[in-house]
Amino acid sequence: MVDTAVEQNESVDAFKFVLYRQLAPYRIPDEDYFPTHQGSMFMVKRLLGMYPQTMTTMGLYPPTADWVGKVAMCMNHSPVCDLGVGVLTPQMRRLVQTTTAMVAECGYCTAHNCGLGNVFRGGLMHKKGQTKPFPLALKEMTVQERAAIRVVVASVKVPSQMTPEIRNKAVSDLGSEANYQIVIKPMILIGYLSTIMETMGAEIEEECYEFAKKVLGEPGTNWAVNAGAVPPWGSSHAYSPYHDPSVPDFATSWLTRTIGSNPITDIIDLFVNIPKANAGSPKTDVPLTSAGIDDWYKSELGFVPRTYGSDLLEPALKHCVAFTFESHLLKGALPAVEGEISPPPGYPASRAHIALETKLLMAFVYFVSGSNGLLARHFAYVFHTRFPESASSMLGSALSVARRNDPPKSHTALSFLYTMAYLEARRDRASLVPLTSRATALIQPPHAIVEALGILGACAFLQRLVSAMDVGKGLEPELEKFYTSEDPTAKWVEFELSDLAPTAGGLKKGNSSLGAEGDYDLEQLWGGRIKI
Numbered sequence: 069m070v071d072t073a074v075e076q077n078e079s080v081d082a083f084k085f086v087l088y089r090q091l092a093p094y095r096i097p098d099e100d101y102f103p104t105h106q107g108s109m110f111m112v113k114r115l116l117g118m119y120p121q122t123m124t125t126m127g128l129y130p131p132t133a134d135w136v137g138k139v140a141m142c143m144n145h146s147p148v149c150d151l152g153v154g155v156l157t158p159q160m161r162r163l164v165q166t167t168t169a170m171v172a173e174c175g176y177c178t179a180h181n182c183g184l185g186n187v188f189r190g191g192l193m194h195k196k197g198q199t200k201p202f203p204l205a206l207k208e209m210t211v212q213e214r215a216a217i218r219v220v221v222a223s224v225k226v227p228s229q230m231t232p233e234i235r236n237k238a239v240s241d242l243g244s245e246a247n248y249q250i251v252i253k254p255m256i257l258i259g260y261l262s263t264i265m266e267t268m269g270a271e272i273e274e275e276c277y278e279f280a281k282k283v284l285g286e287p288g289t290n291w292a293v294n295a296g297a298v299p300p301w302g303s304s305h306a307y308s309p310y311h312d313p314s315v316p317d318f319a320t321s322w323l324t325r326t327i328g329s330n331p332i333t334d335i336i337d338l339f340v341n342i343p344k345a346n347a348g349s350p351k352t353d354v355p356l357t358s359a360g361i362d363d364w365y366k367s368e369l370g371f372v373p374r375t376y377g378s379d380l381l382e383p384a385l386k387h388c389v390a391f392t393f394e395s396h397l398l399k400g401a402l403p404a405v406e407g408e409i410s411p412p413p414g415y416p417a418s419r420a421h422i423a424l425e426t427k428l429l430m431a432f433v434y435f436v437s438g439s440n441g442l443l444a445r446h447f448a449y450v451f452h453t454r455f456p457e458s459a460s461s462m463l464g465s466a467l468s469v470a471r472r473n474d475p476p477k478s479h480t481a482l483s484f485l486y487t488m489a490y491l492e493a494r495r496d497r498a499s500l501v502p503l504t505s506r507a508t509a510l511i512q513p514p515h516a517i518v519e520a521l522g523i524l525g526a527c528a529f530l531q532r533l534v535s536a537m538d539v540g541k542g543l544e545p546e547l548e549k550f551y552t553s554e555d556p557t558a559k560w561v562e563f564e565l566s567d568l569a570p571t572a573g574g575l576k577k578g579n580s581s582l583g584a585e586g587d588y589d590l591e592q593l594w595g596g597r598i599k600i
Contacts, residue, residue, distance in 0.1 A: 085505035086269025086296045087517065088125065092304040094514045095124045102310050103318065107344025108137030110319040114338065115144065116180050117191025117279075119310050122270045129421070129515045131395045132522035134350040135260070138395075139388045141187075141345075143257035145250055150187040155212060155247040156254075158186050163209070164216050164254045168532075171224040173495065174262035175293035176270040179280035181258065188334060193279045194313055215241035216251045219536055223255065226495050227439035227573035228535035235539065246381050252536045253385060259532035260392075260525040267492055267500065267521055269296035271303055273311060294497070354390040358383045361390050368398055370453045371546035373446065375537040375572075376530060389533065396526035397431060400424025421516035425455055426482065427523055429466040430489045434527040436470035437493035441568030442543070443534055448561045449547050459557045467564055475499045484510045485520055492524050493531075531572075538572040 101124045102109050113119050126133035141147075149156045162184040169177035185191035209217065215238040222229040239248045264270075272280075277298055280291070287293040309315040316325045319341060324333040355361050361383070362372045372378050380386040400423045428451045435443040452459040469476050469486040475496065478484040484507070491500040507517050543551065551558050 086501060087267065087504045087507055087521075088122075088269045088271060088296065089304050090505075090508045091125050091128065091268070091514055091517065094128055096127045098124060098308045098310045101127050105133075105137060105348060106319050107341045107346070107348050108140075110317075110337070110341040111141060111146075111187065111345055112136065113317070113319070114187045114190055115146075115184055117183050117185060117193030117195075118273065118276065118313065120180065121273055121305055121308070121311055122176070122265060125268070125270075126264065126518060126521075129518035129522060131350065132264070132518050132525070135392065135395060135522065135525075137345060138349050138352075138391060139260075140257060142384045142388050143253045144187075145253055146187045154250065155242055156250050158184075160210075160213050160216060160251070161254050163213055164220055164251065165258050167217055167220050168224055168255045168258040169262050170291050171221055172258070172262040172266070173292050173497065174258075174266040175287065175291060175297045176265040176272050177258055177262040178284070178291045179272045179276045179293075182280050182283050183276070188338065189331075190329075190334065193275065211241050212251075219248075219252060220255050223252075223532050223535035224259075226493070228531070230535045230538065230572060232539060235536070249381055249385065249537075252533070255536070256529055256532045259528040263492060263528035264521045264525045266294075266497065267488070267504070267524060269294070269501065269504070271299060271305070272297045274303075275311075275313060294501075296501075350395065352391050352394060354387055354394055356383065356387055358386055361386050364390060368393070369446075369450050371449070371544045374541055374544060375442070375534045379537055389530075392526050392529055396522050397427050398424070400427060421513070421519050422485070422523070425451070425458075425462065426485060428454070429462060430485055430520070430523050431527050432463065433466050433470045433486050434489040434493040434524065435531070436467060436565070436568070437490045438531060439568060439573040440531060440534065440571075441565055442538060442570050442572055443530060444565060444568060445543060445547060445551065445561065445570055448557075448565075449550060452550075452555075452557050456557075460560055463557070463561065475503070478503060478506070478510070481511050488520060489524060489527070493527070535572040540571055543570050 098121075102119055105123075105127075109119055109123065112123075123133055123136070126136075144161065145154075145156050148154055149158060149161055152158075162181065165181040165184055166178060169175075169181055183191050183193040185193075185195070218234055219230070219238050222231070222234050235248075238251075239245055242248050242251055272293070277293075281287070284291050305311075310318075320329075320337045321333065321340060324337055327333070354364055362378060365372045365377050376389045377386065380389070399420045428447055432444060432447040432451065435447060448459075448463055451463060455462065466486060469483070469490050472490070475491060476483065476487055478487045484503070487503060488500070491497075491503060508514060511517050511520070542548070551562050553559075
């Protein structure tokens with residue numbers, strides 16, 4: 069079903085051809101995916117209350133889905149948050165993740181995160197008495213929750229509206245820089261997930277949608293749902309016991325299935341599945357120590373970044389960020405050929421299908437389009453160090469897309485990928501839906517499409533992190549030296565990006581309309597921009 073208040077200029081029929089439906093014939097069967105990823109998916113279900121059906125589509129390109137199992141628990145600050153220890157409470161985490169999805173206009177993630185629960189006691193969706201209205205107004209929040217929401221709103225808006233005033237106020241209200249970095253982690257996680265879900269037009273599971281309406285109100289009040297998320301023509305998923313709350317969970321112990329769930333069996337099931345989640349975690353060459361990660365960045369990027377490297381206090385968070393680079397942005401396939409990114413027959417689905425230069429240029433387009441002058445310069449520098457002979461010409465082609473005032477036409481796989489980055493960075497979903505209707509015609513195999521979604525998710529992840537962490541220190545020493553040199557590529561990039569300061573996009577005085585106090589609530593924030 070679809071609720072009634074459909075925006076007049078939105079074509080409902082366009083959502084019949086969203087990526088999610090195009091990729092439906094290629095999905096991994098539930099009975100193959102969920103048992104194979106039992107440990108990590110059990111942890112996800114514990115927090116959300118159900119297995120997200122979207123994982124079988126994300127799993128077409130394993131690194132895109134495996135990222136969730138590797139990173140999600142750290143970004144959720146589990147199990148520390150779930151134990152009630154420290155500044156980030158389960159209620160604040162739920163509030164941060166739901167608000168992030170709302171501001172990003174992702175109905176799928178909004179619906180799922182408004183029922184976010186506790187890894188020890190489970191999600192809220194199927195618990196009695198958990199459908200009271202969600203506390204959206206600032207007056208209903210604690211001082212620390214309000215501080216977190218101000219940062220979320222400022223960081224997620226396009227372009228970023230973070231300012232030193234908002235950041236400093238949040239650090240003060242939260243008690244320390246360490247607490248601040250803990251609280252922004254859930255926001256960064258949803259950056260990755262909401263970008264993927266909304267770009268591919270994910271369908272909201274029926275029980276999740278009904279729960280969200282109970283706690284958030286009907287769509288159009290506090291949250292947005294597009295026509296593809298609750299399609300009137302029916303779900304593209306067949307019935308599956310993995311998404312039926314009346315069917316016992318395959319990942320629980322025989323004791324739970326025999327006597328039912330209670331605090332003791334819940335703990336038993338959790339500790340049975342934690343080792344399985346760790347065993348299934350993807351392998352990585354990224355070190356675990358802070359110093360080792362700095363060395364890794366120096367080797368892979370040519371410099372140690374501040375905002376997503378040396379300024380991060382928690383080694384586990386630092387590791388997750390570096391892993392995101394490694395798994396999504398620094399592993400390429402064949403050399404880029406205009407209009408052709410398909411691998412040869414027999415090429416494994418788990419291997420990269422998109423060339424490294426294309427990935428780096430997609431990121432460059434994304435950050436220029438989103439007015440992030442810092443990350444745009446970072447990726448231009450990395451591209452120059454990796455491909456010095458073609459840097460100027462290929463960066464120029466990418467920039468011509470990023471600087472357009474209207475979406476470019478896409479007739480090749482390469483231009484399609486650039487345009488996806490351009491539209492998603494600007495959050496121009498009205499143009500993105502018709503663009504992606506041609507995805508499978510331009511890009512094969514379908515695994516490469518899911519790989520591209522992961523690249524966009526990684527860019528959004530970095531965008532949120534850098535927006536929240538940037539304090540206006542400018543470029544790192546290596547980049548400062550490069551961009552003030554006589555190198556032709558450096559001079560060209562600085563000239564072309566002269567209107568973008570080397571910041572996340574929101575540090576100029578007076579750029580933010582939010583103010584340090586953030587005297588708004590989510591109803592005011594959304595205004596009249598809700599789409600159903």
